[in-house]
Amino acid sequence: MMTLLQQLPPECIRIVIAAAVVIGFVFANATVMGYLERKLAGRFQRRLGPMEVGFHGLLQMPVDGLKLIGKQLTEPNNVGGIVFYLSPLIAMTPVALPFLVIPFSPHLQVIDLDVGLLFIIAMISFNTIAVFLGGWSSNNNYSMLGAMRSVAQNISYEIPILLSVLSIVLITNSFSLKTIVLEQSRFWFVLVQPVAFLIFFIAGIAETNRAPFDLPEAESELTAGFHTEYSGIAFSMFMIAEYTYIFINCALATVLFFGGWHGIPLPFGEYSSCIWFLMKTYLLMFVIVWCRWTFPRVRFDQLMNFSWKYLIPFSMVNLLLTAIVVKL
C-alpha cells in the first residue's frame, strides 16, 4: 500500500484527498443543515423537532438519508427519458466545485483563482439548469410550472447579486476571494456596504429557492414544484444540492462582507481561524432558516417586480456611488 502511494505523484494524492474531504463536507453540511433546520423549525413552532433517533434526534438525518437511498425510484409515464435521471446528477455534481476557491482560513484554500468570485457565481447558476430540466422532463404540470418559475426567478436575481458583488470588487480591485478577505483585516465590508450586503443576502435567498422566495417548490400551490415526481435518492440529491448552495451563498457573504476568517485569534494552531469562518457562515444560515419559518410566500409577479423595480435599481445606484467614492 505504501509503495503504491509513493509511486503516485503527490499531486494525485492531494487531489483524491481533497475530493474526498469536499464531498464528505457536502454531505456533512447537508446533514447538519437539515438537522438544524428541523430543530430550529421545532423551536420556532413551540415543539421539539426530531427527538427519537439518537440523542435529541441527532441521528435522524443520517437515518433519513439511508431511508431515501433505500426507496424505489418511481418513474411516471412518458417522462423525458434520460433527462429525468440526468437532472439530479446535474444538480449534485457542480456543488463541490465552489469549495475549491472558498478561503476557509489563510492556508485552507484549495486554489486561489484570480476570478474566484466569478467562478463561484457561475457554479451557483448551474442549479437553475438542473431544476429546469428536472421539472420539464417530469411530464407533470406542477413540475413544469415550478421549472418555469425557477428559470425566471434565478435569471432575474442573478443580476442584483452580480451588481452588489461588483461594488466589493471596486473597493478591492480583485476577483480573488483571498485578496478580498485580506483587504478586510481592518474592518468588515458590511460596514461600508450595508446596502450591497442586504441586496446580496435577499437575492441569495431567492437564488437558492428558499422561503419566502421558494416559488419553484411552493408546496401549497404546486404540491412539491419541480421535484414532485422525484423520489428516493433523486429527491435527496436535489435537497443536498439546495443545502450546499445555501452554505456556499452564506460562505460567499461571509467572505465578501463579514471578513472571512478574521476574528479574535484562536489558540488551536494554523487552521483554527476557519472556526470563525464557519461560525459566521452558520449564523447567516440560521437567519435564512429563521426567515423561512416566519414569512408567508410572496407571489410570483411580486417576486419579479421586487427584483426588477427595487433590487436592481438600488444595486446600480449603490454601484455608481461606490465607483464615485472609490475613484475620487
Add this chain to the structure above:
Amino acid sequence: MQAGKKNKPIHYRYFLNMGPQHPSTHGVLRVVIGMYGEYVLSIEPIIGYGHRMHEKMGESRPWQAFLPNTARMDYACALPHQHAYVRAIERMTGVAVPERAEYLRVITTELNRVVSHLLWLGAFLLDLGAFTPILYTFDDREHILDILENVTGSRLTHCYFRAGGVVQDVDDSFEPAVRACIKRMRSRFEMYDKLVTKNIIFIKRTKDIGIIDRDMAVRYGVTGPVLRGSGIAHDIRKAEPYSVYPELDFDVPTGQNGDCYDRYLVRVEEMRQSLRIIEQALERMPGGDVRTKTPKKLNLPPGDVTSTTEGARGDVTYYVAGDGTETPYRLKVRSPCFSNLSLLEELCEDMLLADLIATMGSLDLVIPEVDR
C-alpha cells in the same frame, strides 16, 4: 396585472388537476383549472368525494339517532349544526328548553366558533406559505378543545345538545377554565397582529385579491364571514335572533372591499366578539336544570319546520318535515360552504394561481360539509 381574457387564447389552455389530494384544497375537493401560463382561465370545482348521504340517513332513522350525524358534517365547527337541528325538533314538538341550557349552548357554540376560526387562520396562512402560525393556532385551539372535551365528551364531533336542553351540566372547573382561556386568547391576538396583520408580505398577498362585491355575494347566496367581509352586516344571531343571543351585547364586524384581507379581519374580529359573548353569558348564566324531561319516544307531528343558526362559515339551516312518526319524513340541510364554494368559478377567472389558492383559503371551505 389584469391582462384580460382576450389576451390569453383559449387554445393555449392546459389543465391543472388540483385535488382531490392537494395540500390547499383542505379535504377531498377537486378543482380542474384551465390555465394559461400562471393565469387561471377557467375553474371547475368537482365535489362529491366525501358524500355520505347524511340527509338520507336522517330520513331513515328516529330523529334522536341523527344527532351524532349533525356533528359530522362540519367537523371544524359542529355545534351550530347541532343547534339548528335540535331547535327544529324543539319547535316541532314544543319541548321547552331551560335557560341554563340555552346559556350553555351559547357558550359552547361560541367556543366552537373560536376553535373553527383558529383552525382557519392557521390553514389560511399555511396556504399563503407561512408554516409557523398554524402551530400557534393549534396550540390555542388545544386549550379550548380541552374545555369542550370536558363538557361534551369529544374533541371535534361534539354531540352535546338534546331536544330540551343539553346532555349534562358542566362541572365546577368549567367557568375558571373558560375565563383563563379568554384571558390567554386576548393576549394571543396581539401576537397574531404582530406576526400576521402587519406583515407586508401578508398584506401584499391578500389585499385587493379575490374581491367579492355586494352584488355577487348576494347573487350566490354567500353567508357568514365571507358575506360580512363584503360589507353586508348579516348575522343570524342579530337578523333572526335565537336562543339567548338577544340578551347579549356584541358587534357584527364587516369589511369594506370584500377582499381576502377583509375576510381575514372579519374573522379575527369575530373571535374577539365571541370572547365577549362568552364573558357576558358566564356572568348571566342562571342555575337550575339543563334538560327538560322528554318522553323516550317523541313523535314528530305532521308539518315542517326550518331552523337557522349562525355557524362559523355562515347560515346553517335545517329543514325537518314530520309525518307523525319518530322518523323525519324529509330532512334537508343547507350548508354555508356549498354556496360559498359556488362563486369560485366566477371569482377566480383571470387570476394568478397563487391568488386562487389565497382566495380559496379565505372562503374557509370544509369539504365534508359541502358534500354532506
